Amino acid sequence: xxxxxxxxxxxxxxxxxxxxxxxxxxxxxxxxxxxxxxxxxxxxxxxxxxxxxxxxxxxxxxxxxxxxxxxxxxxxxxxxxxxxxxxxxxxxxxxxxxxxxxxxxxxxxxxxxxxxxxxxxxxxxxxxxxxxxxxxxxxxxxxxxxxxxxxxxxxxxxxxxxxxxxxxxxxxxxxxxxxxxxxxxxxxxxxxxxxxxxxxxxxxxxxxxxxxxxxxxxxxxxxxxxxxxxxxxxxxxxxxxxxxxxx
Amino acid sequence: xxxxxxxxxxxxxxxxxxxxxxxxxxxxxxxxxxxxxxxxxxxxxxxxxxxxxxxxxxxxxxxxxxxxxxxxxxxxxxxxxxxxxxxxxxxxxxxxxxxxxxxxxxxxxxxxxxxxxxxxxxxxxxxxxxxxxxxxxxxxxxxxxxxxxxxxxxxxxxxxxxxxxxxxxxxxxxxxxxxxxxxxxxxxxxxxxxxxxxxxxxxxxxxxxxxxxxxxxxxxxxxxxxxxxxxxxxxxxxxxxxxxxxxxxxxxxxxxxxxxxxxxxxxxxxxxxxxxxxxxxxxxxxxxxxxxxxxxxxxxxxxxxxxxxxxxxxxxxxxxx
Numbered sequence: 312x313x314x315x316x317x318x319x320x321x322x323x324x325x326x327x328x329x330x331x332x333x334x335x336x337x338x339x340x341x342x343x344x345x346x347x348x349x350x351x352x353x354x355x356x357x358x359x360x361x362x363x364x365x366x367x368x369x370x371x372x373x374x375x376x377x378x379x380x381x382x383x384x385x386x387x388x389x390x391x392x393x394x395x396x397x398x399x400x401x402x403x404x405x406x407x408x409x410x411x412x413x414x415x416x417x418x419x420x421x422x423x424x425x426x427x428x429x430x431x432x433x434x435x436x437x438x439x440x441x442x443x444x445x446x447x448x449x450x451x452x453x454x455x456x457x458x459x460x461x462x463x464x465x466x467x468x469x470x471x472x473x474x475x476x477x478x479x480x481x482x483x484x485x486x487x488x489x490x491x492x493x494x495x496x497x498x499x500x501x502x503x504x505x506x507x508x509x510x511x512x513x514x515x516x517x518x519x520x521x522x523x524x525x526x527x528x529x530x531x532x533x534x535x536x537x538x539x540x541x542x543x544x545x546x547x548x549x550x551x552x553x554x555x556x557x558x
Numbered sequence: 559x560x561x562x563x564x565x566x567x568x569x570x571x572x573x574x575x576x577x578x579x580x581x582x583x584x585x586x587x588x589x590x591x592x593x594x595x596x597x598x599x600x601x602x603x604x605x606x607x608x609x610x611x612x613x614x615x616x617x618x619x620x621x622x623x624x625x626x627x628x629x630x631x632x633x634x635x636x637x638x639x640x641x642x643x644x645x646x647x648x649x650x651x652x653x654x655x656x657x658x659x660x661x662x663x664x665x666x667x668x669x670x671x672x673x674x675x676x677x678x679x680x681x682x683x684x685x686x687x688x689x690x691x692x693x694x695x696x697x698x699x700x701x702x703x704x705x706x707x708x709x710x711x712x713x714x715x716x717x718x719x720x721x722x723x724x725x726x727x728x729x730x731x732x733x734x735x736x737x738x739x740x741x742x743x744x745x746x747x748x749x750x751x752x753x754x755x756x757x758x759x760x761x762x763x764x765x766x767x768x769x770x771x772x773x774x775x776x777x778x779x780x781x782x783x784x785x786x787x788x789x790x791x792x793x794x795x796x797x798x799x800x801x802x803x804x805x806x807x808x809x810x811x812x813x814x815x816x817x818x819x820x821x822x823x824x825x826x827x828x829x830x831x832x833x834x835x836x837x838x839x840x841x842x843x844x845x846x847x848x849x850x851x852x853x854x855x856x857x858x859x860x861x862x863x864x865x866x867x868x869x870x871x872x873x874x875x876x877x878x879x
Contacts, residue, residue: 315702316699316702317644317645317646317827317828317829318646318649319643319644319645319646319828319830320643320644320646320648323643323644323830323834324830324832324834324835325835326835337643337648337649339639339642339643339648339654340639340642340648340651340654340655340658341639343651
């Protein structure tokens, strides 16, 4: 007979406010329920208010772990990408959100953790340690990260340069990265707007890329960022040429 | 007095007075140079926690039947949450949801004063736990997942739930406040008499700081205290005889100490020091409430057997008419 295996929660022993900000945070029963309710509401909102269309869902891997990356122009981006996942995968999705916006005050951190299931990325002081934690979690547990390699919302709606930090999370691993392009979010809710306008959103999901052959070092990270930037740019161009978007 | 059972009132007043003079004692001890800075910080942290905990624990009991029952329900859920996160069983969401549902229904049965349902929930919830775990179609680890669910439900749902049902009785309020006071003091007595007389370890593998001297000291002091409180509560009834009073006191002290040891065993097995950080200076909720778990059923059924808690007369305030 084998011994029983206990695996305590990753954030066990942390104070509540630390736990909300922990990269090892795991949802319990209460968070599972609030997140489920939140996702239902978000899907209804995106369908009803923004007439969200999603193309290319067949490119999404059937099982976690994987990473979704996209252009970033709006607070709508992360919730839209997470909502595009089939219901069996949705609870594995963790948007990687700016710590200084989504985890600064306790009330906002509570919302980000209990509703969005977001994990914080501290832009000013994000060292290799945080990246390493994100990488370990992605490889060892079923996890889906939703992240925006530009590092901030584009103020003019154009695609900015992808930062290499993302490479630290996936270089040399089997984990696929799914490029996405979201059209319309900049018009509906740009960085300077509080409430979104009822404009359409169109999400295009591309074929996943893998970086198992890539070295986990600076040159590899930059190469990964460049490849993903090219993949997202290509999705933008197909989206534009198919005439579906009026940004 | 103020709509409270007189014994409950005097205990609550005693607790309030103790909390009010404790800072003075600390200050005097500090002035006399009896406290090291580390000990002083530790004492103050614990004191501040008690300042919040004591009203949270006694308040719902004094507020009446329903607040007491709801308070016990919330405590059960919070204890289960801590246990689930420490063992990792929270990842099995169906099992976790059934345990939580069972606790909610126990709370409802107590609020409804429907003892038949309260009893039925043990077997029904356990059956549901065993069955719900089938649907994952993962036989690997099945026994562990189900067993952890049943274990948690039995301890934090059924055993703790008895405190909720106890609140339905007329003398329940006084009993509950007395039990709470004596269980907490039982720990204190064991600690103090252990420091004074404890030489031989009680269970060195499980809990290295506990001594046989402490266990016996606590049993004597707690029995004396609880027996006198119960005497005041049940004055003139069948239970008001020395043998009953002493047995009740001993039962409370022993089940309290065993509850403590049970949680120590669980923590040793899991390899964690504290089950949480909910209460500064104490650790998790379970580190504070572990001693209560087996006291509830022991007191409830002893009192019911000899005195009766009216369980044979269905009340069903909500589901009846």
